[in-house]
Amino acid sequence: MEIYIVLSRENITLPKSEVKAVLESEKIPYQIEKDLNGILIIEIPDNESYIEILGKRLGYVHEIVELLFETDIKNLYSAFEKFKWKDYIKNDYAIRVKKINFSGDIDSQKNERDLGRLVGVNLDDARVNLKNPETYIRVTFTDEKILIGIRKIKIDKKHFFNIKPHKRPFFYPGSMSPKLARCMVNLSRINEGDIILDPFCGTGGILIEAGIIGARVLGVDIDEKMVNGTIKNLRKCKITNYNIVQGDARYIELDGLVDSIVTDPPYGISASTAGEESIKLYRDAIFNMQNLLKTNGHLCLATPHYVDVNQLIRDTKFIIKEKHEIRMHKSLTRIITVLENLN
């Protein structure tokens, strides 16, 4: 089946990479057919559970739509007339128009009404239901083409809103946004049941997102109050499969190897480096991480722009797979790097 995924525009490169990482880690065969600058058209096997998985895991996505057909403005009405709506609409339906990167001038509500009538002509009993339709027909206008499909998933933004750091039982400045944390967890190619480690866990933002998608979470922080705070935050989110301990990221020892590591080490003024100069601390911690992570496992790392990641991984078995930039403010850009462990 063909689907299209409407990406968040909060960042240029992260949303698409997040989609690819989840498809890969969930072993969903896929082919990206087209990238319409914020909308990915993807071919995946005809299996509703794949769409559910994507909906449950992705952070930087707005909606997932099953693509029925594509057309252009000139042929929109005739294509609607010709299409066999009966095969897709059994009870009630609604048509909703959205414009994405569309510079034309159209009246969305008029289109919804007119197209709705054309669909209705082809149906025997089905009724329009604008409030809670069984079939939600999404018509997406872009400059290149118009995509028509059935909306399968609308990503629930409530989760990311309700779980914002200042709403948790334990808050400390420097906590990461839940959406970025989710994206980093996804970029680390983790799956349900896998073990994930955050060696600088702070208030537990990364581990919460990993726990929500079903990973077993391990956290370390040098500061006892962060350790207790992370435990409180995880409990509040009903995450039970965790082990959070006080320790130094440079000297962590584990019984076995972890499947992935996702972390946001301290930098600058707001996060303590416990007296260590940042770069040396990062390098020592990364050296230790390559021995904790399974071979071909991924480390997803957030660093400030002035840290040279190539220098950090020199003489380690890590290789850089991808790199993304997030502009925080005028003088700080965060770099998200995905590394693979060849050790």
Ligand SMILES: C[S@@+](CC[C@H](N)C(=O)[O-])C[C@H]1O[C@@H](n2cnc3c(N)ncnc32)[C@H](O)[C@@H]1O
């Ligand atoms: C930037 S914060 C992590 C924020 C976290 N991602 C969150 O959302 O809350 C970095 C954390 O590293 C901890 N830290 C500093 N030096 C450390 C070390 N050597 N080993 C382990 N943790 C350390 C600090 O106590 C701080 O909580």
